[in-house]
Amino acid sequence: MTAVGGPIDRRTFIAGAAGVAAGNAGCLGQFQASVDRDTPEQVSLALKTVPTDEDGIPVRIARHLSENLERAGIDASVQPVTTEQLLRDVLINHDFDLYVGQHPGFFDPDYLYGFLHSRFIEEEGWQNPFGYANVSEVDELLTEQRYASDRIALLEELRRVLLEELPLSVVAYPDEPRAIREDRYSGWAYRSLERPLGYLSLEAHEEASRDGVREANTLYMGITDRRVTRNRNPFAVEFRHRGIITGLLYDPLGQPIEGSIEPWLARDWQWDDSGPTIRLHLRDGLTWHDGEALTAADVAFTYRFLADTTMTDDDPVIPAPRFRSRSSLVESVEVTGNREVEISLVASREEVGLRALTVPIVPMHVWEQQTELTSITGVDRNNVTEALIWDNPEPVGSGALRYADAVVDERLELERFDDHFLMREEVADVLSPFAGGPSYERILFLYSPSQANLIELVQTGNLDATTAGLTATEIPRADQASNVSLRVESTSAHYHVGFNARNAPLSNPRFRLAVGRLIDREYLRTEVFDGFATPALSPLGPRSAVENGWRPSSEQGFAGQSGTATIDEETAYELFREAGYTYNEENELVAQQ
DSSP states (O other): OOOOSSOOOHHHHHHHHHHHHHHTHHHHHHHHHHHHHHSOOOOEEEEEEOOTTTOHHHHHHHHHHHHHHHHTTOEEEEEEOOHHHHHIIIIIIOOOSEEEEEOOOOSSTTHHHHHHOGGGTTSSSSSOTTOOOOIIIIIHHHHHTTTOTTHHHHHHHHHHHHHHHOSEEEEEEEEEEEEEOOSSEEOTTTSOTTSTHHHHTOEEOTTTTGGGTSOTTEEEEEESOGGGGTOOOTTOTTTOSSOHHHHHHSOBSEEEETTEEEESSEEEEEEETTTTEEEEEEOTTOBOTTSOBOOHHHHHHHHHHHHOTTOSSSSOOOOOSSSHHHHTTEEEEEEEETTEEEEEESSOOHHHHGGGGGSBOOOHHHHGGGOSEEOOTTOOOSOEEHHHHOOOSSOOOOSSEEEEEEETTTEEEEEEOTTSHHHHSOOOGGGGGGTTSOSSSEEEEEEOSOHHHHHHHHHTTSOSEESSOOOTTTHHHHHHSTTOEEEEEEOSOOEEEEEOTTSTTTTSHHHHHHHHTTOOHHHIIIIISTTOEEEOSOTTOTTSTTOOSOOOOTTTSOSBOTTSOOBOHHHHHHHHHHTTEEEOTTOOEEEEO
């Protein structure tokens, strides 16, 4: 058939199809029922993930699951897309069946409030990308754990419900091996490089120039993620993973240090349970990187901006898509002085409520210019603001490091900000490792898509370390290289399979549970992670107080012999039959009964 006229876009086609369906609902429904009854189609699922050259682990998990889905009679395919596109499809457009990815990690279980509460289903970012809703149990538990005295018991109950309904299937918490040299800087073992503070606590050796191979007083880091050379917007979910580098540029009021949240931009604060309310005082003489004063007005602006980047009282309300579980703790912010702020919170215990202080504070005079509504190619949303699509090419923050230069797909350079409070004030106790600020004048992040190339640059002395965890194939190379140390760190950034519960068949929890049992975590631990991972089921963490290690029950474990990667087909068939599906003569999974 030859089309008449111009091409029809996706929205026009869907709208037209909806109109036809409405006008012919009776006869069309009868016809469709007849077709479905006579020629039921095989269930088909697509698994989106990133390609091997960006991260070799997710695609191998996806292929493993895809093969077992095929053995269970499901037409399954793996669709590799760039990291940026995957995050856009999953976190913004919600355009996927299943995906395999890595959550950026957490330091408190309250992150699950944003991750799984039904109020966030339509929002962007790591706010319930699954479209999962369990109002009577999960929403209530997520809210109660914020303020109840028996928090551990509530989190244990939450874990149980999530394992029964499985909006996502956690695979493992990886260990992250990094290649480092120890001849120019020490302190690599003191603090994890998965957090910005790991970079601020490094100490330079006096003989840091080593034969003139590199500039003295420069920390050279190798990166395999080029996105930060293109975009430095701390709120852009498709460009940020853990936000380590933007975390060096933008300071929060409080930093998570040694298991508690400590004053950072704030000089001190008082917690009042009756609100609850936080009354805080900023440090003296705080400035932005452009020399403007950082005041309480910037703090109040930041929290209002996080709640609605349009900065109006009208519809639409468009929140910043990152930090939502933390910003949702805040009900209002009142400026009580040039350096004094009162933050009113939702009902919460202190350990949870103080999480609100860990968001990046941004300058009002920069970001108030980014509040206009706009649109962007590739984002299936009616309205976004400039703030969410702006590349922020020359960021203005208040961190101990400030932007110096960048070359797209090549490098990013940050330099020491000498007006930072760490350089001006005497700090003690838990802040003492950061006293005096960075022990180097600049950091140079050098991009290469090849981990093998980065390891070689570490070995030859052109890099001090790699930022990201090495893949299993590159670990032996780093371990055997001369002058290179392999430092292994645990992480809370779990790999998982996410289900789009908005559409059948993944809207059926029993179907999701059946899919989850096709994942052989022990096989993946040894063959994909090369032993550098802790298998897990729960998004609450394998080492948390509510899940002590790896103990799958018979109802949750692999539907086959653990470690073999291959399912027992009869067991798999029965799992999907119990979910309400049936098989045809070719052992293809077809329509629900």
